[in-house]
Amino acid sequence: MFGPLFRRGFAGGLLLSAAGVVGLRWLLQHQSDRDFGCGVNSILRKGIVFTRVDPLAQFGFPDLGPPVRWYSKHAVGWNPELRIPSWVAEHITKTSLHGPGERSKAWFRMDPAIPQSLSASDGDYKHSAWIRGHLVPVEDNKVSQQAMDEAFLYSNIIPQDKTNAEGIWRSLEDYCRELTERFRYVWVVSGPLFRPTEGTQRSIKYQIIGDAGVAVPTHLYKVVVAQGSSEQRPALAAFVIPNSPIEADWSLHSFQTELIEVERTAGLTFFPRLARVGVHAPQDLCAVDVCETQAFVDKWAKERRKMRAQG
């Protein structure tokens, strides 16, 4: 059925394409190598991968682990030097907040994906003045027991003031969940900040706890993006809250901070694929929404009514 001419043609086509594969593979490798920074160039030849290493990168470059760790309901950027996350990202919608995940079935655990010597553990928090604060809130990870369990990994935990965690920070978390009532999509990135003390000699000082030397952040941040539909212009707000005893009766709005200010302190670029200028640039969330929890709004409405009644 297939004559020698067909076979020769077939072989010719195969050869030409094989060259294309080698070229493409080399190109992809070559392109991605410099990005990965591993200094390895691989060339596929006759099905064998030949590896050429830059002498500078012979034994590899200092490694601080992957930039992004994915979990079922959130993603984490881990800071191995400080033994806490640099950021934790989540995406919530009205429906994604509900599910069978139970808090009572979950417990704090070391993240098996993080080297033990660069991670916090139960012992580090014992006899310390700080509680184990969740960056992605437990209430946001009810979608499955796995997601709930992952919220309790130390890759999601920072040393936090107890009053703060149950007060103003809890309010900010409530507000993010309430946003899903008014916006179809909500993204929240939460993390620690280390702000300088002002004075003649400026310095940064933070406590460390436990054998691992877990860093206690001076402040916490949340950067929130909300979008009504995928066609609508997104709205953004950044909040910075001191890691100190602040009750829930404070206005969230008063903690709003310029995004660039948070980026400068954290050394991060948030939502790098979000337009910063032009017609697609985000609106100020606090200009299009209340930036206060319903509980806070109700409380002040009641106060005002009382004041009006009195006089």
Next chain:
Amino acid sequence: MFGPLFRRGFAGGLLLSAAGVVGLRWLLQHQSDRDFGCGVNSILRKGIVFTRVDPLAQFGFPDLGPPVRWYSKHAVGWNPELRIPSWVAEHITKTSLHGPGERSKAWFRMDPAIPQSLSASDGDYKHSAWIRGHLVPVEDNKVSQQAMDEAFLYSNIIPQDKTNAEGIWRSLEDYCRELTERFRYVWVVSGPLFRPTEGTQRSIKYQIIGDAGVAVPTHLYKVVVAQGSSEQRPALAAFVIPNSPIEADWSLHSFQTELIEVERTAGLTFFPRLARVGVHAPQDLCAVDVCETQAFVDKWAKERRKMRAQG
């Protein structure tokens, strides 16, 4: 010349291989995506790339820049939060230390590859008590004027004590260069450390200088790997030196530190492709070499002779 059978065969071969390309491309994309952490899955179909974005990663994850920046003679891991490098890696040999690069033609410059708002600049060091210390030494980058110029980029600079830079740190740099006389290949990774103060409440405190808030490290480290030939077992030593006025007449050996100790403080894994256990694990450099500069050895030999003559 080419009959219809050949053409048909050619087309068949081309098609089969094209499928291979698509498969390979998809595989490569799919594999590398989670590593890059950008949450984008690209699928090549009929020559068009279809992109599927995980809703969590819709606007991208917080970005702290590339893990490795390559220059002609060295590589840098930049810490955007602290405005200094986390590490600078170099590879030196006896011959690579010489070339036409002139120090007098180079000057301190901001690295164009680093966002200005997350970089140090001339102004930050003015009126500060700290000098601009090179992590990869100027003397190691003579190979070309470009390499010399790149040693003066702020991506290679940390705030350093002047006496230290001209004293003990300079000795350590000299020692690394002297190693190339005895070992064919030498790798050096240098960087800053932030060590805790001990006390009832442990904390980390460091000064910051300038408008950018450039962090002043409490200590500096060098991790050195030397190898006689590519077949020989490498030798390794790690040194940690306080960023304070320490003259050159101190013994380098006394600053030797366990590698694991430096890794724990820095949150980094050095030379990840170097075997840690077994027959290929590195020897202790200070057991197979002097770990002192020739000048230090000569000075102490002279002292000993003097003492012997006196006594």
